[in-house]
Amino acid sequence: MINLIHTYGSLLLVGLRHTLTCSLIALAASLLLGTVVALLEVAPERWLRGVARTYIEIFRNIPLLVITLFFYVVVPLYVIKLTGFVAGTIGLSLYTSAFIAETIRSGIRAVDPGQMEGARANGLSYWQAMRVIVLPQAFRYVIPPLGNQFVNLVKNSSTLAFVGGFDLMYQGNNIASDSMATMATYAVVGLLYLAITLPISSYMRYLEKRLA
């Protein structure tokens, strides 16, 4: 195992960097998209809610790999050629945004309706009240479930390996076949993933307990 790290350490670091970069970009993008979709889902206008529901149902019910391959295989045919890393990051962002939207929506619903009514009675418009009063409180409720979504996101970033995205899983796969030390390679790759995911999930469990 030490030999393995000695020989392939730089490749593993490249993989780790790609996994982290992809995860952070996808986290930011899916948080933004997910929040917008959640806002549409609780909007007073019926058609906006319809758009949001359609978006969520589509991305939640199609496998991430199919979405990623769509950007890697189909989009280049008609629009623009994307690298595996870009296609994978886009796919991951869209897929995760549907789950984040559902999480944030439940957070918004958990905020006492009196908050919105009070804000409206004090002269704020619906969207002002939502942005300044309701949403900040909603985010407090959803931090633990959002953290769990982030853990899923990091794990799911391993789909980059399917499209040559140079992530940890991709490098691990190459190292395993190059070194023939399959088990040792998977152990190292697994430990690197755990180094990212375990601290987040333990912290979220701690937060959940404290909030409960």
Added chain:
Amino acid sequence: MLHDFIAAYTPANLRYLFGGLGLTLLVSVVSILASFLLGSILGIIRYVRIKGLSAAVGGIIDVIRNLPLILILFFTYFGLPNLGIRPGVLVAAILAMTIFESAMLAEIVRSGIQAIDKGQMEGARANGLTYWQALWHIVLPQAMVKMIPALVSQFISLVKDTSLATIILLPEMLYRSQIIYGQDSNYIVPMFVAVATLYFIVCFLLSLLAHWLERRQARA
């Protein structure tokens, strides 16, 4: 464009694709059943706090839950042969899904049991049942009923996750679509449409079922 769809959706191709969907569902159903059994045992062990054992099981559950499924698939298909075990593609896929999903279900089972009112256990014990009798006859049945929607949601993830087994060349739906469009690049779009639609229909129907079950429980 329409022409491509007509050319791609030959009876032979569709039959081949639906066969893949069948395999997807087979892997999902077998894995969820095995995971339910194994996950329940692990979840109960973690819940009851048997000295040493519960902590060890808890540690294993947490590790598996925090690893990517693809890594576990690689482990069962490429890793196990190093230990002298050579599962075929189908067995390796089911094994990987079961390992991963058991850890997920164990946590669902544990939190399901925890959500049952402590008074149920106390009442049963006060009526003369042993701890294990009370757990088995009183607490678990109630917990299981509460867990059904979460189980359906896990099943949906499982159906989607079987597509990852493409990487070990399991001939499930996504893999088969790639075989078909590998013959003619004009079939790429029709195949993506077919695969996405079929996954969507299966998963959407299941999510409607989960919603319905949740609502029925909320009323009860």
